[in-house]
Structure formats: structure tokens, C-alpha cells
Amino acid sequence: MTLTSVMRAALLSSVVFTVGTGAAAAAEWRGWNIHPEGYPNSDALEQFAQEVTEKTDGRVEATVYHNAVLGAQPDAIEQTRNGALDFANFNMGPMGPIVPATNVLSLPFLFDDLEHMHTVMDGEIGQLFADALEEKGLVALSWFDSGARSFYNTERPIRTPADMKGLKVRVMNNDLYVDMVDALGGNATPMAYGEVYQSLKTGVIDGAENNYPSFDTSNHYEVVPYYSVTQHLIIPECLCIAKASWQALSEQDREIVREAAIRAAETQRELWADSSAASRERVEEAGVEVNKVKDKSAFQEAMTPVYDDFIDAHPELESLVSAIRGTK
Template identity: 70%
Template sequence: MTSLFSPRVSRTCLSLAAAGVLLGASLSAQAATWRGWNVHPDGYPNSLALKSFAEEVAKTTDGRVEPKVYNNGVLGDQPDAIEQARSGALDFGNFNMGPMGPVVPETDVLSLPFLFKNVEQMYRVMDGDIGKRFAAALAEKNLIALSWFGSGARSFYDTKRPIETPDDVKGLKLRVMNNDLYVQMVDALGGNATPMAYSEVFQSLKTGVIDGAENNFPSFESSNHYEVAKYYSLTEHLIIPECLCVAKSSWEALSDADQRAVRTAAENAAQEQRQLWAERVAKSRAIVEKAGVKINQVKDKAAFQQRMEPIYQAFTDKHPELASLIEEIRQTP
């Protein structure tokens, strides 16, 4: 009878053990759990599309990549999340281009008011060669843009009156996101721009600290701002794309085949998000109209656009290398 401690059996056991260690290391190297950032709540169009992205990636990579999306901004606010993704602490995220400017100055172009004709034109721009140029700029900052989401058209809403001409903005205290371009936009219309955290807007509208704000229909409705601001004017002054971006370090760790699978899943997620967004806009608009909000279509947007020319001039004076890009976007049919 051969002892378990005989040299032959010991060598066999050691060989099997070594093989197990190597196999375990191989599986560990192939499998990666990705953490993803998303500011939106469960059930929001972006959140649903990101869920589909995660499921498709896990399936098409045979579990080598297992994305997990953290909604509601629980992993930090967007500026923090961008930095985490750039450093590789986060693997991916759905980022709006509005706050991206401090990291990627070229993306400030996308925050210029009245840059795009409408949402569909924005999609055509971002899906084409111009979108690839923005993606290249993001890649230089360690963010790989795989596809472009929409966030609708932002319009003004307030507690005082409909906004039909630029002069109707005069004297209104309007909350804007913390970006100099948005402050300049309201100032150019004669209003008083008030940068403020989004969470403070409802109470500020209710107490009269501000007269209004600007946002898309889903945000206007889901935040309950429509309960206190009864005028929504379709200026559609900002149409800002969002990216589904992957950390460069996470991207480069993938095989070519898995990179293709992840990119395809991101492109599919973008198409789903756009469709879901359009449906949500219609639903949100119906809700606020039923609640008594007076919605007016701005008939002469050119009058608003003319007030923006000094902003464009100052921007191109500061960034002359971006002047041709702005013109290309404006000329895209």
C-alpha cells in the first residue's frame, strides 16, 4: 500500500494543487467586477439603459466583465465621479458634458446656448466625426467615450410670467448650474443668474428666493418644481449630450474581443436611452400640463440667439482653436 506521504503521491498532489492555483489565478485575471456611477434614480431612462448595458456586457463577455451600476449618485457627485473614473477608482459612468469642462476644456463648446438646432441634430453631430473628436479629447484625460446619451432640451420655467421674448427674462432671478457660460447666458437676457445646488431649487422657488430655473421636462416634473412654477417656456436653449464613458485603465485591461462587446453594448444602451427619454419627455409634459402648468412655444428663437453672440465672441476669443468646431456643429443639418 502506498502511503499518502510517499514521494510519488506527494508530487502528484503538489502538481494538482499547483494546477488549481494557476487555474484560479487565470479565472481571477479574466473576471472583473466593474463599478459604474449614475446620478439618476431607479426607473429613470438613463438608469434603465445602464441596466441593459450591464446585463449585455456580462452576457457577451461570458462573465469576464460584470458591471454593477450605482444609481442616485451614491458614489459621489459628478465632478468627484469623473476624477474617480480618470484614476481608475471607478470603471464607468454616465456623465453629462456640462460639468466636464474643467477636465476637458473642449467640451465647454457643448454648453454654449442655442448651439444645436434640436435634439435630433445633436444626436447626428455626436454620432458622427465631430463626436469622435470629442471622444478623442476625453481619451486624452483617461476617459473612453463609448456612446452618447441625450438629456433633452432645457427650457426656462418660473413663477411670474411666460417667457416669449428676451425682454421677458429681464429682472427674473433664475437658478442655473454652476458654469460661467450659463451665468453669462442669463445675464445676456437681462436676468439675474443664481448658481445653486439642484436640491435647493424647490424650496427656493416656493419661498421666492428665486423666480425660476431651467431644465428639461422629466427633471421639471420628477423634482415637483411644477407645483410652484406654473410657467414653462420652450426656449430649448441648452441641449447637452452625455457620454457612457469607461475608465481608460479598465478599457485597456480588456481583450480586443471584450472591447468590441462592451462598445456594442454601450451603443445599444444609447439607442435604448434615447427612445426611453423621448417617451419620458412626453409623459412628463402630460403630467405638468394636467397640473395646470402653462406651456408656451417660443416663436422667435432667433431673438434669443442674437443676445448670445457676445458670449460666442468671448468664447472664441479665449479659445480661437475651437471656432471652426462651433461653426461645423451649427452647419450640421
């Protein structure tokens, strides 16, 4: 059995093959988006909706609803699976309860950088994830960026794992991220996002981790002098179509929708890169010292116990993890 077939079997065996059914809107498509208008993802989705509407000559009329007005992400995922919504932009982080294999994408230091993630998700491995999602009622046509999270703190630049020793670092409430910081010698501190600024300012915590735009717009740069580009967490997002809505399309319209989704991903990635560059420029102008970790091998080696625990819990996904890390 080939590696691809092994991984495919692992992915598909990690889901329950029960796809919700429901009425699919064959002509008037409603699209879900968590972000506000003007956000890179929002602009890309608007482009997608406009292109689909124009190129199908109105056979599909697609409209995007921003700011999660159609429900929170878990609800929107279920609505898209059962055909109550027709398309959406979903982050893979919360997808684990539905497609457990996508938990692989939350492993720290899985991808070397954004380009590595693009190579993986745009290729054969990304198609394996798409196949697994389709078994659960979601047709993933392209992959968006959600940024690359890096460490920032009040004490010193992070250049090697040793620089993390003893730092109290805020993380999202996820055991993988707690274990990540602990494995690097830091003290992981799960905390609500809204509490981070004051906690950094008063010394309750020494640091946190996030992407450039969030570091900028949260104003954390005002109280943190060091931002270290570790890019330890890079979680892709999908532009997904409800399976029922997809199956209702003609072959001609499927091709139109697929091509529009790919172009939307290209636009989103460009806009996200521009936004990240602008945020980096703003925080550097404000006096933040930025350093890039060019060789992540020591950090990746430090993740061995984290990966061992993950594989112990999900042995069927070991070949998938190895294939992603081995893709260049």
C-alpha cells in the same frame, strides 16, 4: 489643413497628455452611476452590463453601482481615468477641468434641439470629443441624453428675447448661464436648487430653468403657470470605459462592449423621451401653459456677446463651435 484636422488639433491641444495609470479589472467590471435605480440612465446601464456579461461568456462580469455609492462625480471621473472603476455614465458639464474643450457643450443655444445634439454627437464631431476624452483615460463609446433645459416663470410665456426683460431668473452657479440670462435682458440669480420652490412661491425670483422631469418632480409647476420650451441648454452625457480596462480587452470583446454601449444609448434616449413626455402631460394637466419656441434665431443672435467672450478665452475652439452650429 481640413476643418476636421483643425478641430482635432484644437481639442487635443486643450488637454494635458498625462493619463493616470492603475490596475484595470480585466474580468470583474465596476460601473459608476449617479442616478437611482429605475432612472432612464440606470436602466440603460443595467442593460449594458447584462449584455456585456452575457455576450462575453463571462470574460467580463459587469456590475452597476447606483446612487453614486462609489463616490461623487469628480472622484468617479478620476477613478475611471486611473482604472479603479471600469465604466460610468458622466455628464459633460463637469468634464471641463479635465478636457477643456468639453466646455463648448455648455454654451447656451448651441444645439437647436435634442435631435441636433444627437446628430452632432453621433457623428464626426462627437468622435473628436471622444478622441480628446481618450487622451485623458476615458473611452467614450456612446452618448446619452440629459434632457433639454427650458425657461419657466410666474409672469408670462417666453416667445422672444424681449419676453425675458426684467425677469429675475434662477440659474446654476456658472458664469455662462449668468451671462446668458443677462444677454436676454433678464436678471440672473444664482441660487441653490433647494431654495427655488419657496423663492418662486414668495416672489423672490420670477422664474428658473430646467427640463420637464425636474420641473415636474421638484413640484415647481405648483407655483409657476408658464413653461416655455427654449431648450437653451442641452448637455450630452457619455457611457465611458476606463482606457486601461478597454485596452485589456480582446478585439472581439471590444466589439461586443462597443455594440452594447450603442444599444444602451438608444434605450436611454427612448426612456428619457418617455419620461419627459409623461412629465409634460402631468404639468399640463395641472394647468401649466406650455409654449414651444420654434424659431430660436433671435435667442441665438442674442448670445453673440456670450460666445465672443468664450472665443476670446478659447480661440482654438472657434472652428469647433462654428462646426457644431452649422451641422444640420
